[in-house]
Amino acid sequence: MSANLHNSMKVGIVHFMAYPETMGGDGPTVETIKKIVQDDFFSGIEITSINKPEERKEAAQILQSGGMTVGFGAQPILLRNKGNLNSFDEAERRRAIDLVKAGIDQAYEVNAAKLGFLSGAKPENQQDVALQLLTNSIKEICDYAKSKGDLVLSLETFDDETDKKCLIGSNKLAVEVAKEVRKVDPTFGLMLDLSHLPMQRETSSDALTAARDYINHAHIGNCYIKDPSDPAYGDQHPRFGYPGSEIDVAELAEYLRSLLEIGYIGEGIKNIVAFEVKPVGTEASDIVIAQSKRTLIDAWSLVHSRTGRLVS
Template sequence: MKDSIHKYFQIGTIQWMSHPPADYEVLESIKTICCDEYFDVLEVTQMKDEAVRENAKKMLEQAHMRVCYGAQPRLLGTGLNPNDINEENRLKAEKTLLEAVDEAEYLGAKGIAFLAGKWEEKTKEEAYVQLKKTTKRVCDYAAEKGMAVELEVFDYDMDKAALIGPAPYAAKFAADMRCMCNNFGLIVDLSHFPTTYESSKFVIQTLRPYITHFHIGNAVVKKGCEAYGDQHPRFGYPESANDTEQLLEFFKVLKEEGFLSKEQPYVLSFEVKPWKGEDGDLVLAGTKRVINRAWALLDD
């Protein structure tokens, strides 16, 4: 494409993935990313320290960054399950998501994202009803603040084993939610397509009416290989599924399906992380190179 990718997408990265909290101080990470003009968006998550949260808000405002809020760590890090068939436990998950809406609003985000919880075959239908209940409550609360709610589609049997996807099941859930809530949408992630055994074309065409946000990244789906599962290694990682060729195909499908919008650009964020001693900034730089090459190869 002759036009810059920034004409059609707001490019972001996921802070806690690019700079894992065990190795990077959150405010230093935010400043580093905010000072990089390649990024229009920063996706952040829970900040328990009030002073950290206040300083992060100031930096994001000064850098003129669009803010997105991921509540996934609030669930994954605690084991809370928004589709838990135990009602008391479901309400605990609902509570942290409602708190996430408040924190997101404070930080300047216009919504939150989360994921479904684990499931079992014998209680799958019950879990589906529970997830609808949680999502409806969170959507209603977010709507009072003019905010949106997005569910990220994950694998169902490989790593996260979330209730939602695969894509057809995600489409069913999204259709049910849209009947009740017009502020609900889906996040699709290129790195999850190999983990659900689906292609870019299939996922995007299946979920076309409901997609509101994109992530891109990589995965290793060969059993026994390093970084197997939903680990988001860098593009081109050994034995991994995605590199420039797969990202180009992803861009082709987005173009064909009408997702290139200069008037209302979608968020397109990196979801890659350094693996075992790798440098997060080098991984970010490599991701930009893959994106720039794939975009350059996309036909006008």
């Protein structure tokens, strides 16, 4: 295994989470994208909708000239608009599909290579019906994406009972959906996020082993699930090592080791591993980003060390 972190993965960052004031499509989007592009630690970035066409055009130019691998997050679009791709109400399901299609249009505008999205809410019953509806929705979305180019789609797995309370959920369940969708789109895959695993009640090894043939994107982050009154509670992606939280250097190292074991990262492999971290309270975005980079370097050193407990 290479000691060089950047020779074993492309390090990315979810821009709209690091700078949450841009998540709705406004705010200092172009300015903050420039900050990330100028930081040579990063070769990947995930952005979401940008409301002003002229800003989309400027962002696309910056990302292209910076040589960035670009992802587009449709998750905020669905969450903000309460879009549910597995709704039992056909009109609601169609509205959610149209929301993702609009995201696909913007993804092509900014020359994104990949688009991520999430399932809708987990119903109290008839989950098998919901799974079929989700699969049908994704197949339609894949057809739309492929009709316009070669954008790769990725279903992100979330918590099913803590915060987002999504249908997907379990990574094994996600694999069932991915198997069906790949019958129409062989490039379709799953996005696994370290910060979601404690809420999914899965270890890094269990989750990544289950999804090994389907994972096409990886996020790294943290979660806090002890006290609902804490501002970081749930799916808020606090910095690594946030007091009382679930993920710090050792846990990140375990996740990286599992990514190595399934072949997602490794010598000469340039798959994306992207930070999804968000400031809490008065924390500054740039400081949280810097702390994240240091945590990744420390975790990679732990994985790589011959004396580290994670090395077999």
